[in-house]
Amino acid sequence: MDIQGPLPNRIFTLIPSTVLAVLLAGASSDVPGQFFLCRKFLAVWNNYNRSKRTTENMGSIISLFDGRLFSYANNIRSKCGVNKSALWLPFEHWVRLPPVMDYWVGCGSWFAQTTRGLFAWGSNWSGQLGIASYSRITRPCRVSIPQTVMATHISVFNDVAFIRISRGWLGVGLNDDSMLGLPNGGYVTTPTMVPGAENVIAWTSNRATFGITRTGLLGCGSNARGQLGIDDDDAPSLTPIRLPRGAGPVRKVVTDWESTFILCGQKCFVCGANDVGQLALGVFDEEVHTPTELSFPVNDVVAHKFTIIFLSAGKLLGCGANDTHHVSPDGPASIITPVALNMPWSVRRVTISHEALFVQRSEDDTWFARGNNKNSQLGVGSADDIVTDWAPVLVPSVTSVGSLVSGHYFINSDGVYCAGRSKAQNASFWGSDVDHAPHASVIPQRLASCPTVRSMVLPTMVIEGGTR
DSSP states (O other), X not given: OOOOSSOOSOOTTOOHHHHHHHHHHHHXXXXXXOOOSSXXXXXXXXXXXXXXXXXXXXXXXXXXXXXXXXXXEEOGGXXXXXXXXXXXXXXXXXXXXXXXXXXXXXXXXXXXXXXXXXXXXXXXXXXXXXXXXXXXXXXXXXXXXXXXXXXXXXXXXXXXXXXXXXXXXXXXXXXXXXXXXXXXXXXXXXXXXXXXXXXXXXXXXXXXXXXXXXXXXXXXXXXXXXXXXXXXXXXXXXXXXXXXXXXXXXXXXEEETTEEEEEETTEEEEEEEOTTSTTOSSSXXXXXXXXXXXXXXXXXXXXXXXXXXXXXXXXXXXXXXXXXXXXXXXXXXXXXXXXXOOOSSOEEEEEEETTEEEEEETTTOOEEEEEEOTTSTTOSSXXXXXXXXEEEOSSTTOOEEEEETTEEEEEOSSOEEXXXXXXXXXXXXXXXXXXXXXXXXXXXXXXXXXXXXXXXXXXXXXXXXXXX
């Protein structure tokens, strides 16, 4: 039915929730364009778009409105939680749950607190969803805690999750070296109370785990290279970390496998592995076991695979591994004293991959890359083993960049694009559609089937207002 002339004020027989369901169904149809039956339809649609809370993670987009979750976009391994087989969902779908009170996401794992308990779906490689299984979860499943226990916050990382409840924190997922602060190691697939975590307000976890409190810092897990900043080889339970006098409150902790960066105001304290000078101390000491203050102010830091990028006084500085000249085209293989990146334009985001950098230009949001390209994984249209000049990524309007073994994926509003090849040189990370993808794709190709390897979130620094 198409109404000619002015819209009527309202159609009395439909309540707003029904109107919204009709509008969402219409938006997901194959019929081009939309029209509104009355002003009430238009008001409901405007209120939905104005009031919904929306979050993006690994290209999946989810919105909470009036107790209901709606998701769309990247649906690889059913990340959207709607039990659809398509890799890309162009329109919003209702995630079937009891009324939702809050939700949290990280590294492709989603949690939703409902009026009937806590549910989870998405990435579950290490059992971090807490459903007593390692299975891929295509639709929301109840987390293995009593229905009456309410989660008030959840911190999610690649292999672990910490769930805040009234009595403290529950840990779940990979527990190698007791990185959950729990004994016995291995995997913990049922959320378990973490001893001594009652005062923790924020977590960071990457093999070594840190819990920030209002008065200090706790750590647990592996300390093989001194990354916890304590004297023992490891910490099977949360252990206080002593910072130098006058350090001030801890606001952020960044870890790179075996190196740690602790931010207190604009002070940065470092400890752990320093094989390639990644601690920015100007020396090649293999290990630093005591948190040591850097000589320059640090506003933010991002770290991955022995490459470190600092935001300092409005400038980007880099140090650590530089074998493929991604930090400094003319610099040595290891940079022990941070050097300025000297960007030709303002930068909004910086993402670090293995021996490569991706940056987003502020003025037009275009992504550029340089560094290791031996598998053509930078997606810049070059087959050179190393790209030393900033080259634009050949995917428009990229919103996020991630890694797939020896390749990268790029996500925009149209789909997921991949560049590179697998280590076996058989394009296996493209999934079963081998004819769609060459063995080494110089130009990113739109993903047509589910990848057979794990996709990983890459560490990214977001710079408000941009910088050079």
